[in-house]
Amino acid sequence: MSFNINANVKWVGKIDWELRKFHGEEYSTHKGSTYNSYLIRDEKTVLIDTVWMPFAREFVTKLKEEIKLKEIDYIIANHGEIDHSGALPELMRLIPDTPIYCTANAVKSLKGQYHQEWNFRVVKTGDRLNIGSKEIIFVEAPMLHWPDSMMCYLTEDNILFSNDAFGQHYASEYMFNDLVDQDDLYKECIKYYANILTPFSRLVDKKIKEVVGFNLPVSMICPSHGVIWRDNPLQIVNKYAQWAAEYQENQITILYDTMWDGTRKMAEAIAEGIKLNDETVNIKLFNTARRDKNDIITEVFKSKAILVGSPTVCKGILSSMAGILEEIKGLSFKNKKAASFGTYGWSGESAKVLTELLNKAGFSLVNDGLKVMWNPDEKGIAECLEFGRAFAEETKLN
Numbered sequence: 001m002s003f004n005i006n007a008n009v010k011w012v013g014k015i016d017w018e019l020r021k022f023h024g025e026e027y028s029t030h031k032g033s034t035y036n037s038y039l040i041r042d043e044k045t046v047l048i049d050t051v052w053m054p055f056a057r058e059f060v061t062k063l064k065e066e067i068k069l070k071e072i073d074y075i076i077a078n079h080g081e082i083d084h085s086g087a088l089p090e091l092m093r094l095i096p097d098t099p100i101y102c103t104a105n106a107v108k109s110l111k112g113q114y115h116q117e118w119n120f121r122v123v124k125t126g127d128r129l130n131i132g133s134k135e136i137i138f139v140e141a142p143m144l145h146w147p148d149s150m151m152c153y154l155t156e157d158n159i160l161f162s163n164d165a166f167g168q169h170y171a172s173e174y175m176f177n178d179l180v181d182q183d184d185l186y187k188e189c190i191k192y193y194a195n196i197l198t199p200f201s202r203l204v205d206k207k208i209k210e211v212v213g214f215n216l217p218v219s220m221i222c223p224s225h226g227v228i229w230r231d232n233p234l235q236i237v238n239k240y241a242q243w244a245a246e247y248q249e250n251q252i253t254i255l256y257d258t259m260w261d262g263t264r265k266m267a268e269a270i271a272e273g274i275k276l277n278d279e280t281v282n283i284k285l286f287n288t289a290r291r292d293k294n295d296i297i298t299e300v301f302k303s304k305a306i307l308v309g310s311p312t313v314c315k316g317i318l319s320s321m322a323g324i325l326e327e328i329k330g331l332s333f334k335n336k337k338a339a340s341f342g343t344y345g346w347s348g349e350s351a352k353v354l355t356e357l358l359n360k361a362g363f364s365l366v367n368d369g370l371k372v373m374w375n376p377d378e379k380g381i382a383e384c385l386e387f388g389r390a391f392a393e394e395t396k397l398n
């Protein structure tokens with residue numbers, strides 16, 4: 001499949017309908033994904049990015065149906081990660097001398113993965129490549145989300161090829177933003193931001209300001225995954241600006257794991273306590289052993305505060321909770337409050353362990369946590385209700 005984006009730009013990527021896990025098993029892709037590659041025709045012909053390695057053969061075969069490979073004058077590698085560069089080895093075997101335009105860091109990441117001395121042409125922000133009646137302007141975007149990341153802009157057509165920024169893991173036969181279900185689209189966008197870009201929010205904010213400062217008109221944004229933004233393309237840039245600014249909604253998310261339901265009962269009673277204090281707050285509960293980790297992280301991203309609960313197990317906490325807290329720590333969430341809770345049988349370390357992990361992850365602790373022995377009785381449930389009520393009070397938005 002290929003389709004025209006306009007008279008001279010064609011999408012030549014791959015829709016991966018079946019993909020359900022990405023980055024190994026790290027990222028769930030409930031709606032599949034796409035690897036977007038673009039072919040620009042002017043006096044010179046330019047290929048922007050390729051596809052993931054398993055689709056390399058198919059990509060090159062289909063590309064040959066579009067164009068004689070020797071007619072590709074320039075390749076642009078906006079990012080060295082293999083979901084975009086994975087077909088380069090197959091392609092470069094056939095056109096080994098074609099120059100590859102990329103950042104200095106992309107030379108390192110591409111060499112690091114493919115161990116090839118291709119004809120690299122290093123570019124920096126503001127460099128221009130004349131392709132006939134138009135130019136391509138390069139904009140480095142380090143750490144959005146790798147050191148090698150870059151965007152490029154096609155003059156006259158006013159298209160920003162943004163690579164991973166503004167993308168989503170979303171397979172659809174309707175490859176334009178105005179044609180797809182808007183709820184589905186935004187769910188995938190915010191999930192991508194929450195799980196991949198959160199730690200780089202300051203850089204996102206800086207980059208948006210820098211690019212806006214160039215005063216380049218933008219008629220379309222073509223990311224490297226998911227749909228092309230042609231209807232009001234700046235809507236996703238505005239969303240990124242909001243998400244980068246310590247985004248939060250009036251939401252409290254409760255994460256827990258449990259063996260014999262005691263900690264679940266605590267979680268539910270705490271939720272009730274929150275509601276008694278504040279009927280407006282959106283409360284969501286997740287059993288971390290049973291729910292998708294990336295979906296949970298998206299909810300944490302949206303929250304003003306979180307509560308995490310685990311029973312004490314071998315003086316520690318349950319492994320699903322330990323795993324997700326490790327990931328949450330890496331994402332460096334800002335300006336969020338938290339507290340912990342959990343049941344125990346004799347030594348009762350879990351609430352303290354959770355509090356320490358939350359502290360290390362950068363959350364502001366509202367209290368020292370709540371522990372309840374064995375399965376909570378009436379008194380234990382009353383303590384949870386009060387704990388929830390007080391937590392709601394402490395976390396009310398000003």
Ligand SMILES: Cc1cc2nc3c(=O)[nH]c(=O)nc-3n(C[C@H](O)[C@H](O)[C@H](O)COP(=O)(O)O)c2cc1C
Nearest residue numbers: 259260261262263311314315344345346347348374
């Ligand atoms: C394998 C195992 C190890 C445990 N280790 C501890 C422990 O080190 N300290 C403690 O206080 N309780 C320990 N407990 C007791 C649990 O914390 C207790 O049964 C708790 O009520 C379980 O909560 P849940 O109903 O949410 O699963 C352990 C229980 C199990 C099954």
